[in-house]
Amino acid sequence: MRKAPGPAAEAPDHPIWSALSYYTFGPEDASLPFAERLARDNGWSRAHAERVIEEYRRFAFLAVTAGHPVTPSDAVDQAWHLHLTYSRDYWERFCPGLLGRPLHHGPTAGGADEQHRYFSQYAETLRSYERVFGRPPADLWPDAAQRLNEDHKARRVHPRDALIVPRRVVRIVSLTAVAMLFALALGALLLRS
Template sequence: MTIAVEDLTGQGLIPGELFGRLVNRIAKEHDMPREFAARIMDQALAFLRACGENHRAPLGPSDLVDIGWHTFLLYTREYASFCERAAGGFIHHVPNDDGQGEGDSKKVIARTAEAIRSLGFAVDDDLWLTFEVKCNDGDDGCRASGKDGNENTDSNGK
């Protein structure tokens, strides 16, 4: 992955100590090199920041980026605080239990990567474009759910 000097990183969105704890947990629980776990967490944070923007179409994480999101959710206080700063409200995780809508996963991934890039964040294409999205943009999709009407709406659709 090549990151231009002017690109932002997701890592910069949270304190270094918290980032390190999240990365260590991913590496340990998923038996992967720490460097790879750091890439996953970085992209999860950039994804969550992009979810805080008003998008007309839903965003969703790749399988690997979803690992970072799941890990961050375990740290509820830090996650809730991050959501307030990054999105102005809690970003809910809505899982896709039945796998519907997986045919649209490449579109969702491309749209999500572009949303991240449009905010000036580096996009680790290997984590986004090589892997199918585990989530989709249908009603049953694993997606960010915040406050503004689509992927960023609360769970009641408000």
């Protein structure tokens, strides 16, 4: 069983929040616990995954108490997606036992109207978050303009489908390649002389 959050993470005195604060996602006896799988699947540290899970708790609380549709940040959405794959936990324990109702995940249908609705809904989610929990952590809950900007949307690549090379390696290889080309050009000039 999970420990209750400390004073910095306190939320309203509400039975749903109390239940969420102690909830363990997925089977408690799993060899690969929920947080470790979330970290592994997204290339995050365990500490970062734990922070995202805490924000997922807050999102779920808002989903059933805010009085309006809510939209998660990208990181929180990844926790939600993973939780949905634990279908028995999600549909038989979490939704009926903690939230008291189903919490369906509906992807965008696309188009300008849908983009406007999504933007407005996410912005309202941030306002509700701030009213209930205080200012959201910007690294996990970017503002609406940043969240919906095409350049900031996450692109998921699975290691079995692609070669993933860290940027620092690309920079080193690029510098090495430039140095080699320079040496070859210099060598060619010296041979001509």
